[in-house]
Amino acid sequence: MFLHSARHADGVIFLNDDGLTQAVQEAGAVELLLVRHGESEGNVAATEARLAGAEVIDVPARDADVNLSGTGQEQAKALGIALARIAQEFRPDAVVSSPYARARQTAEIAVEAAGWPAEVRTDERLRDRELGILDRLTRLGVEKRYPDEVERRSWLGKLYYRPPGGESWADVALRLRSVLNELNNLGNGHRVMLVCHDAVIMLFRYVLEGMSEQELLDLAADTAILNASITRYVRPSGAGPWTLESFNVADHLAEQGVEVTEHAGDTSVHPR
Template structure:
């Protein structure tokens, strides 16, 4: 049997300034999301920092047998900030492994465009996306969801070998959480898209998979109970092209 971690706790980063800008763009029917930084450098908003602290408080309250032993993290600023703030709040001194294969999906020519912006500036791509679907549409210069799944499979092989038997906290992005479920649970495209249509992955939410009898079993998905005191929003900008996820 291939060695594997005992459990994976998948966390989406806290709210970023990109999330705020994307929501504003959607509400104002703008064509472009007003974010000055490149995606990798987009930081948490103040609310996102509070969400990361709430995540840290949740980690601090976990039973000893459930506390993560190591962290794998996307190298993007918003994910690193989320991990650092959460660990500091929890009083945990854990190794943090940055891996570029855990980065957010790259959107190429569609980066920072709302769905209205895509229709306006790249109508042919909007039609290609409609025809091919979310899983296989690759915008020029960007990635499809299938492309992201391929690099996640490679990252998971290294993670499983390096941290076999450990409880691992993985701090990543919206689509990456969904695609980690796709890979680990061996979902079909239709099963994944049913989940995607039914629920987004909320900022600072917790998804947990446990290794049971040689297979991954979903124990929690998109749990935001630890954010209740912040009155955390449970809807996310759906009209943008996965911007700053």
């Protein structure tokens, strides 16, 4: 009987001529740490613009080049001090960051503070969602300049709305699925830390836990991913589904007297 193979998140699935399936599990990573970058100059500028009733966010650089704020640097160092407490045999053997400056700086500062020998690598699939024509605009700015987009976004909801020139959350989820597929092929026993962005962490949860659209949007409406927070998934066998062990933990910042900051995106996420 001739077998055709296709990739699946949990291994290789073989489809035979009768439509039957046989799964062959592959060894992959056993632990996944998801870290949001520390507070950025863009986070601060967006909050100031919103409070001032401005239409445009006065960011100092393009999104990929926005640096950590002073507070963000302190958060990254505190994160590293907390990571240093992890026993050597349980430390991540790979640290991969979004190439955006705020994430890369968080990873580099944290790894140095932790005293880890790990090299920080970057992967563009971990970058923040691209906003297209809505980039640098506050919610007020979008309402004033692109009312048709506000209506379209309200109709479609956050998961499927794609601004012209930008990405939907579903687009981001697609690139994250390929990242997770690679984690399934690393070989058993690997532990990985990914440093990325708030929407990316939300969408990792969506993919890893098989959430519905409603479950994802309910979570996004009520939860802000804290700067320099840690979310942890485990699967001791190195195969199959992941288990969420902790989510959005930033206790390590408060313990060290570092400000805990909450810079959430637009919480109007459900279709109407």
